[in-house]
Amino acid sequence: MTLPKLKASQFTSDITPIWCPGCGDFHVLMSITKALANLGRPPEEIAVISGIGCSSRIPAYTNCYGFHGVHGRSLAVAAGLKVARPDLTVMAMSGDGDGFSIGGNHFLHACRRNVDMTYVVMDNRIYGMTKGQPSPTTEPDWDTALSPGGTGLSPFHPLVIALASGANFVAREFSGNIKACTQTIKQAVEHPGFSFVQILSPCVTFRPDEKEWKTQVHDASVPETDDPARAARRIMTDDGMNVGVLFRGDRKPYFASVRDGKRDLAPLEKAFEI
Ligand SMILES: Cc1ncc(C[n+]2csc(CCOP(=O)(O)OP(=O)(O)O)c2C)c(N)n1
Ligand code: SF4
Ligand SMILES: [Mg+2]
Numbered sequence: 001m002t003l004p005k006l007k008a009s010q011f012t013s014d015i016t017p018i019w020c021p022g023c024g025d026f027h028v029l030m031s032i033t034k035a036l037a038n039l040g041r042p043p044e045e046i047a048v049i050s051g052i053g054c055s056s057r058i059p060a061y062t063n064c065y066g067f068h069g070v071h072g073r074s075l076a077v078a079a080g081l082k083v084a085r086p087d088l089t090v091m092a093m094s095g096d097g098d099g100f101s102i103g104g105n106h107f108l109h110a111c112r113r114n115v116d117m118t119y120v121v122m123d124n125r126i127y128g129m130t131k132g133q134p135s136p137t138t139e140p141d142w143d144t145a146l147s148p149g150g151t152g153l154s155p156f157h158p159l160v161i162a163l164a165s166g167a168n169f170v171a172r173e174f175s176g177n178i179k180a181c182t183q184t185i186k187q188a189v190e191h192p193g194f195s196f197v198q199i200l201s202p203c204v205t206f207r208p209d210e211k212e213w214k215t216q217v218h219d220a221s222v223p224e225t226d227d228p229a230r231a232a233r234r235i236m237t238d239d240g241m242n243v244g245v246l247f248r249g250d251r252k253p254y255f256a257s258v259r260d261g262k263r264d265l266a267p268l269e270k271a272f273e274i
Pocket of ligand 2 (some may be wrong): 025054055
C-alpha cells in the first residue's frame, strides 16, 4: 500500500505557541509534526494527550485531536482512549514535573501495562510553567533561591525506570537534533506497545545553563538492543547526555485481543447499564 504524502504543516494548528523564544519545546513540536507526517496517517486519526506545564501545551499547537488535561494524568487519559479507540494513533506528551512527580505512579504502570501508544516527555529538569522549582530530574546541587544549596536529592532516572517497569521501546533524544528526534519519534510510534522517549528540551528562561546541552549531548557508545540486561548495563554508565534508542522489546501490547476483535465487551457494558 502506498502511503499518502503528507507535510508537517498539515499537523500544525493556527495557534501561535506562547513559549519563551529559544525554548526547546519549539523543536520538539517541529519533530512531532514531521514524524506524524512521515507516518502517513491524517491528523484526524491521531490523538495528542497532555497534562499541565509549558511542554503540555503541545496538543493545542497540533492539528490532531487533542486533550490538554489534568496535571500528571496524561497517561491515564491516553491509555483509556487507546483501549476504547484502538484504531487511533495515541501520543501522550508531558514534562518532567508532570510526568515524573505528580504523574510518576502512572508512568510506572503505563510501562507495565504496555498499551500500544507513545509517551514523549520534554525534560528540562525543572518546573518551567510555575517559575523554576526543582523537579525529580533536577541535579541535587542545583542552587537557586527556590532550592538554596540544592535539594540534595538523588535524581529520578526515567530510562532506568521505564526499562525496569516494562516499557517496550526506550529512547533519549535532544530537542535541538530535529532529524534524530523525528526519526526516533516515528520509530516509537510504529513500535507495538508502550514506547517512551525522553527528550532533553532546554528551559532557556529558568535554566540558561541548559543552552550548553547542544555541546554536551553525544551518541551512546553502545548500540540499541532487544536484551533488557544489556540495556540495563548501558544505563548503569549513563551520564544523562547520551542519546539514541536504548531498547526495543517484543512484549505483546495490552488488550491486543480486543483489538483483534476476539473479546466481546457487550455483556459487560450491559451489566453496567443504568
Ligand atoms: C494538581 C496540580 N498541582 C500543581 C499544579 C501546578 N503546576 C502546573 S505546571 C507544574 C509543573 C510543570 O512542570 P513540567 O511538567 O516539568 O513542565 P514544564 O513547564 O517544565 O514544561 C505544576 C506544579 C497544577 N496545575 N495542578
Ligand atoms: S519557562 Fe522555560 S519551559 Fe516554559 S516556555 Fe519558557 S523556556 Fe520553555
Ligand atoms: Mg519541566
